[in-house]
Amino acid sequence: MSAPAPAIFWPHSEHWSVKIPLKTPHYRMPVMKEKGYVIMKTLDLENIPSSEWENLTYMDWKSGGDTNFAPLASCDGTIECKGFWENGKTDKNAIFTPNAELAPNLMKYIKSIPANFGRVRIIRLEPQTHEQAIRSVHRDDNNRLNPEDEGWVVRMWIELTNNADSYMLLYDSDENNLPIKESEARVPMPKGAHFVVDSQRLWHVGVHNGTKSRYAAIISTESSPELNAWIEKRKED
Numbered sequence: 001m002s003a004p005a006p007a008i009f010w011p012h013s014e015h016w017s018v019k020i021p022l023k024t025p026h027y028r029m030p031v032m033k034e035k036g037y038v039i040m041k042t043l044d045l046e047n048i049p050s051s052e053w054e055n056l057t058y059m060d061w062k063s064g065g066d067t068n069f070a071p072l073a074s075c076d077g078t079i080e081c082k083g084f085w086e087n088g089k090t091d092k093n094a095i096f097t098p099n100a101e102l103a104p105n106l107m108k109y110i111k112s113i114p115a116n117f118g119r120v121r122i123i124r125l126e127p128q129t130h131e132q133a134i135r136s137v138h139r140d141d142n143n144r145l146n147p148e149d150e151g152w153v154v155r156m157w158i159e160l161t162n163n164a165d166s167y168m169l170l171y172d173s174d175e176n177n178l179p180i181k182e183s184e185a186r187v188p189m190p191k192g193a194h195f196v197v198d199s200q201r202l203w204h205v206g207v208h209n210g211t212k213s214r215y216a217a218i219i220s221t222e223s224s225p226e227l228n229a230w231i232e233k234r235k236e237d
């Protein structure tokens with residue numbers, strides 16, 4: 001007799017992400033409303049040397065798999081990964097870290113985004129299959145301590161290495177804050193892929209098929225009408 005197939009992981013009501021609020025009065029960008037994410041035009045990163053992500057100081061910080069993070073902006077300008085709320089701050093008004101000086105070209109682009117930045121970090125993710133990754137699917141706690149009359153914090157990604165077979169796995173949330181299987185979307189992650197996700201609304205995890213580390217910039221930004229227009233202009237057709 002063969003062994004029963006292992007149960008496929010799926011979050012249930014006890015998952016820690018379920019407690020993270022979804023419906024709040026914060027300003028949200030109309031461009032995000034329909035799907036909770038927007039894919040923007042692919043960036044040409046050929047002129048940015050890989051030293052801008054490879055030579056940074058990384059912290060061993062596990063989130064969404066076997067990950068390390070190099071903070072470019074943090075709550076107090078130090079190279080640390082902990083939540084801003086631990087310093088009594090919402091995920092905004094970040095201060096650039098010494099790592100940022102080592103990534104001048106990348107920072108030039110990031111600073112051109114018209115937004116109030118929260119944490120800005122480079123993620124280094126080791127390969128993980130779909131089946132492995134789904135165990136880490138989660139929603140982010142981006143808006144803790146965020147005053148309700150201000151903008152909802154969302155996250156942008158810029159893929160720095162070419163991982164054409166990898167993708168960001170996304171699920172919208174139902175009325176119980178649980179992922180809706182039918183809403184599954186896969187955002188491809190070739191070099192230069194640039195997308196914005198309401199990662200507090202959408203369950204997400206990176207599926208990284210490959211043999212080398214995946215590097216990407218993850219940028220927390222506050223929603224605003226100005227940022228909405230900026231994203232709208234860059235939306236993929």
Ligand SMILES: [Fe+2]
Nearest residue numbers: 138139140199
């Ligand atoms: Fe996340």
